[in-house]
Amino acid sequence: xxxAVPARVEALDEATAMAVVSLDxxxxxxxxxxxxxxxxxxxxxxxxxxxLERIDPVEAAKTLALFAELRAMDGNA
Amino acid sequence: xxxxxxxxxxxxxxxxxxxxxKEVSPDRNYxxxxxxxxxxxxxxxFGIVDLMPENVRFVHGPGCPVCVLPAGRIxxxxxxxxxxxxxxxxxxxxxxxxxxxxxxxxKARARGADIRMIYSATDALAIAQANPERQVVxxxxxxxxxxxxxxxxxxxxxxxxxxxxxxxCNHVLTPPAMAHILASGEASIDGxxxxxxxxxxxGSQAYADCCAQYRMPLxxxxxxxxxxxxxxxLLIRQINEGIHRVENQYTRAVSASGNRKAKxxxxxxxxxxxxxxxxxxxxxxDSALAIRHTYAAFDAEKRFHMAPxxxxxIKGCICPAVLRGVSNPDECKLxxxxxxxxxxxxxxxxxxxxxxxxxxxxxxxxxxxxS
Ligand code: SF4
Numbered sequence: 001x002x003x004a005v006p007a008r009v010e011a012l013d014e015a016t017a018m019a020v021v022s023l024d025x026x027x028x029x030x031x032x033x034x035x036x037x038x039x040x041x042x043x044x045x046x047x048x049x050x051x052l053e054r055i056d057p058v059e060a061a062k063t064l065a066l067f068a069e070l071r072a073m074d075g076n077a
Numbered sequence: 078x079x080x081x082x083x084x085x086x087x088x089x090x091x092x093x094x095x096x097x098x099k100e101v102s103p104d105r106n107y108x109x110x111x112x113x114x115x116x117x118x119x120x121x122x123f124g125i126v127d128l129m130p131e132n133v134r135f136v137h138g139p140g141c142p143v144c145v146l147p148a149g150r151i152x153x154x155x156x157x158x159x160x161x162x163x164x165x166x167x168x169x170x171x172x173x174x175x176x177x178x179x180x181x182x183x184k185a186r187a188r189g190a191d192i193r194m195i196y197s198a199t200d201a202l203a204i205a206q207a208n209p210e211r212q213v214v215x216x217x218x219x220x221x222x223x224x225x226x227x228x229x230x231x232x233x234x235x236x237x238x239x240x241x242x243x244x245x246c247n248h249v250l251t252p253p254a255m256a257h258i259l260a261s262g263e264a265s266i267d268g269x270x271x272x273x274x275x276x277x278x279x280g281s282q283a284y285a286d287c288c289a290q291y292r293m294p295l296x297x298x299x300x301x302x303x304x305x306x307x308x309x310x311l312l313i314r315q316i317n318e319g320i321h322r323v324e325n326q327y328t329r330a331v332s333a334s335g336n337r338k339a340k341x342x343x344x345x346x347x348x349x350x351x352x353x354x355x356x357x358x359x360x361x362x363d364s365a366l367a368i369r370h371t372y373a374a375f376d377a378e379k380r381f382h383m384a385p386x387x388x389x390x391i392k393g394c395i396c397p398a399v400l401r402g403v404s405n406p407d408e409c410k411l412x413x414x415x416x417x418x419x420x421x422x423x424x425x426x427x428x429x430x431x432x433x434x435x436x437x438x439x440x441x442x443x444x445x446x447x448s
Contacts, residue, residue: 003080003274003300004114004222004273004274004277006078006079006080006081023078029245031197031199031226031229033229034139034225034226034229034336034338034339034342035336035338036336043079043080045274045277045330047222047223047274048168048196048197048198048223048226049196049197049198049199049200049226050198050225050226050229051276052225052274052278052336053277053278053330053336054221055080055329055330056329056330057329059081059328059329062328063326063328064083067086067089067303070089070092070093070139070373071088071089071092074088074092
């Protein structure tokens with residue numbers, strides 16, 4: 001039940017605090033009222049029809065860079 | 078899909094698992110509790126158990142919302158749905174959970190009660206608006222992940238001055254349950270994989286006291302397999318170094334303080350319940366939420382004077398011990414024979430996040446998944 005899936009924000013309606021997100025090509029309407037800020041193109045975590053949080057692209061990139069380093073080290077081994 | 082595929086990469090998973098094999102000390106065991114049922118599911122679905130050394134064991138925790146909800150609460154909802162002309166709305170996971178006397182919401186619906194499955198909390202609100210002549214009750218359950226959406230719909234209902242919408246609130250809190258498990262010491266664990274999306278809301282700091290008090294290493298872990306394996310490595314490193322701190326692997330979605338707006342909203346709508354009964358853990362103080370007095374008009378327990386109901390779980394079901402991390406599902410005599418996902422006898426077999434369902438669905442095929 002605590003599963004939340006990342007989806008891209010495609011459209012925003014600030015008046016109603018609703019967004020259209022796309023999830024693997026499927027478009028869905030979700031509420032953005034739990035978010036402090038959100039912009040089109042952001043990835044957000046969707047749970048029971050609400051966006052819970054924005055995914056931080058900088059932090060995600062840091063984690064992925066660490067994995068890339070690990071694979072590079074393995075390639076050189 | 079972005080932010081999913083990268084964290085399911087098989088090479089990265091194998092490299093991280095390789096580091097775990099290299100770094101574990103052969104003369105000790107590592108008993109790691111994944112608190113959250115979503116992690117239990119990932120560990121089985123992606124065959125993570127099979128990538129681990131013999132002495133690294135996952136102990137399954139109580140983080141499965143339908144599993145920890147005692148049957149009496151479901152029984153109370155069924156009685157309400159059958160005694161008055163209400164529409165009861167609930168998330169799909171709850172429908173087949175056994176209530177007392179082999180009953181379930183699913184069976185109550187078959188008998189004629191108006192019980193509707195919803196996907197979003199806002200669906201319940203829409204049903205209330207579409208049926209102004211009927212009372213609509215939202216049977217809300219879940220940990221901190223699911224609570225802010227419930228808070229949001231109560232606030233909307235208040236703003237719209239809806240008079241036919243109430244919530245049967247069963248929201249529970251993660252840190253008190255964790256503290257209880259650590260205080261009892263029954264599960265004898267060496268480290269905790271912390272929840273993903275509960276932590277998105279409450280933040281990594283929320284575990285600081287509990288970890289310090291019980292000197293317990295904790296790593297907040299994302300839900301994808303690479304997240305889980307990396308977090309396991311981080312836990313093993315803490316254990317090897319003899320340190321205990323709250324570490325955050327899931328930095329892309331969890332901050333130290335969590336989602337402030339969601340927390341403020343929860344605080345506006347809910348207050349602590351002095352006591353709440355959990356399946357497996359018993360009655361825990363300050364471990365669940367009730368609707369604040371200011372929003373009492375939206376509290377189903379108050380509007381319908383719902384009386385507490387106690388029922389007993391089916392004989393032989395060891396869900397309570399499974400939820401405390403004391404027993405494994407395959408130690409249950411009913412597992413896989415009398416109790417299956419098609420004919421569940423206990424809550425842990427119903428929910429896809431339940432440990433029994435994970436054992437049943439993936440346990441037997443694990444060898445194939447990893448090959
Ligand atoms: S296998 Fe079924 S009966 Fe046994 S503990 Fe799990 S849910 Fe309960």
